[in-house]
Amino acid sequence: LSMDPVSALAKLRAEDLMSFKSLGNVTLVFTTDMHAHLKPLYFSEPVNLVPPKGLEGLPGYVAGRDFLRMYKIAPNTLEAYFDSCVNFPELARKFGKMGGGEHITWIIKSIVNERGRDKVLVLDGGDTWVTTAIGLFTDGKAVVDWMNYTGYDLMVGHWDFTLGKEKFLQRLKELKAEFISQNVVDADFGDLIFKPYSIREVGGVKLGIIGNSFPFTPIANPREFVEGWSFGVREEQMQKFVNELREKHKVDAVILLSHDGLPLDIALAKKVRGIDIIISGHTHDVTPRPYFVGNTMIVIAGSHGKYVGRLDLDIRNGKIRNYRFKLIPVASNLLPADKGAKELIEKWYKPYEKKLSEEIGVAEVLLYKRDTFFSTFDRLVGMAIADYFHGVDIVTSPGYRWGTTVLPGQKITVDDVYDFTAITYPNVYLMKRTGEQLKAVWEDVADNVFNPDPFYQQGGDMSRLYNVEYEIEIGAKQGQRIKRAWIKGKELDPKKEYTVAVYGGPTPPPETLLPDVKPIPVYDIVIDYIRKKRHIYVDPTPNVKVLDAKYVSPLEGFGKGMIRRKA
């Protein structure tokens, strides 16, 4: 793999990335959705973020070239590389990997040094502890250790809960940061499980920070993990806490640390009065500039450790008088590493290093995960599962927004496969489903993605359907979006029973499963398949036709460079 970080280095230095004219008396520093990526990685922003009807052009629904245009970002710059899919394969070779705990720590400590600890609050938006090998194998402990070392103050969560209640609460005990959530309550009596908010003296003023964890955790992930707890947005209760902070505690500013997702937070800002700043998470969006709803400022710092958000505020007598904002790109080749963080991460990796660094194949095409409907990695999973269970008709893969990106020509490691699949409920199940039942489920998921009201969405992408082709009308009514579907080339038959392989969703009820099939973890299936095939090529043509919206093909989005040229 040709790597030329030097030419890039010659043009950009750490100071350029960090440059920031400090302002006022308060600095908020924040990360979100790191998904336990303690080591640098490639991660491309999506080719498509197909909007529900009526939400076109809003942050969270603009991607690729449109994104660069909207924020006036010059193509082929470091910023373009971080913020879009455009020419990603070439730019990756130029600028190198992104993120990495030791660089994030270095950035955060530099800012703290510059400003003074009493002026800085360090926040994390959740989806932090799990979904990589290191996160999974250490039950999130490696990441908690790193957060403690780095000096985080506050946190909310989502995938973190999939450790299961007991381990999750154990991690909270070890975590030095305070976990806040106003929207997690006892399912019987509605008592709060966590502190709803935290009041902090920063830079001589009083800040009230309210937490919202992912409102749909028990629906998007297996309920068993949070049995007895109820989530939801709970906007009425949030309004009560905003008022309490203002009237009773006389705070100078109210901040919402949220894992609601950007579209939902934009909608929420119209309902709940009196929030000054929302620091959003979950949908992995990037806001180079803040988005305003009235006087409420909304920002979100991407995902996978690609960015550290810095927001300087001039707050006096209960008023935010001025602000300055920047998403600092964590370009790991251009930034120093914090020595202590580097050692800590190496220590955690050591027992697994050999297993994880094993090269099992080579990518002949860009492997990526994120898109509204389709990805090369999901098609690869489909191929692997269909190969393992001979004769399955359909494979469905969840529309998570996390994973990694493997460049064409890059060796695929065991670690890479875990980056895409490291969940605490990895089993693949086989079930029988009629065409009618399948369509009902797909319509259901489509509504969770395309409902025009963000309060009825779940902030994920559409399930990936392997061996299925379909046509979809985004703007159609609930239950009527999927116009036609074909299974292995034949029109979907409502009455016919199909064999379907599924993973990564709510645990299927036992009576729906095929008997005598041993469940097997998805990562094992994919690792074995890649080992067997060595050269991994996946046709990058999507299996979905969108009838009423623009849908850019991967080849158009990433450019021709997404396919490895034959030597």
Next chain:
Amino acid sequence: MAVGAGILRVPKEAKKGEIVKVQMVITHPMEPGTRKDPQTGQIIPAYHLTKLEVLFNDKTVSVVDMGGGVSANPFIGLTLKVDESGIVKIAYEDNKGGKWEKTAEIRVV
């Protein structure tokens, strides 16, 4: 827990005239009588609470009517204006003749 067992939750103390929450969870399957057993395909017979009365010092505060549309192990929450110290009592029954009672005390301070 046995069918009919209940948890009744009220604040131990209240100021005179304060409006407090009275909350309860009752152990009951709340079978509507329309569900089929997934294993046998047989209809599961109706078995649910029908009525719940809330009293304070033996005076009726509220009466709740319900059917199989209320979730298993029903939760009910309502408010009570506390003008004196006394006993909150809930009395409830199901469609098969089960009858239960539960009490809790509130002191005016």
Next chain:
Amino acid sequence: TFAPGLLKQSFGASKLDEELQKRLGVSLSQIKESPEVKLQAPTIAESGANVPVSVESDIPVDKVDSVWIFVDNNPVPWITDIKLSPMNGRVYFATRIKMGQTSNVRAILKMKDGSYLMATKEVKVTVGGCG
């Protein structure tokens, strides 16, 4: 072909009307939507078997006879009702209900003067999406 969702809608509405006639002696068109009735329910149910709903209002409790909860698309739309008294101090009722499918949930206040006030919220019942 697949049954269009529209059928369900109208089926739900007529079913509800029957039920309202039976329980309250009025039809839906005779009931006023009112911002004074505050209905809290999740936009997306965590489980159709267990949907928390609560109803409150600042209308003085001595003007209100009872609070009723209906779900349009349930086989039996009537769920529960509670008779209030001045001893309640205010209008408040909370419970957990079953929902077979996505539907409107309705909270209806039966007033002592014989009128009705209502709040409606759509609750989505879903098999789940993706994280």
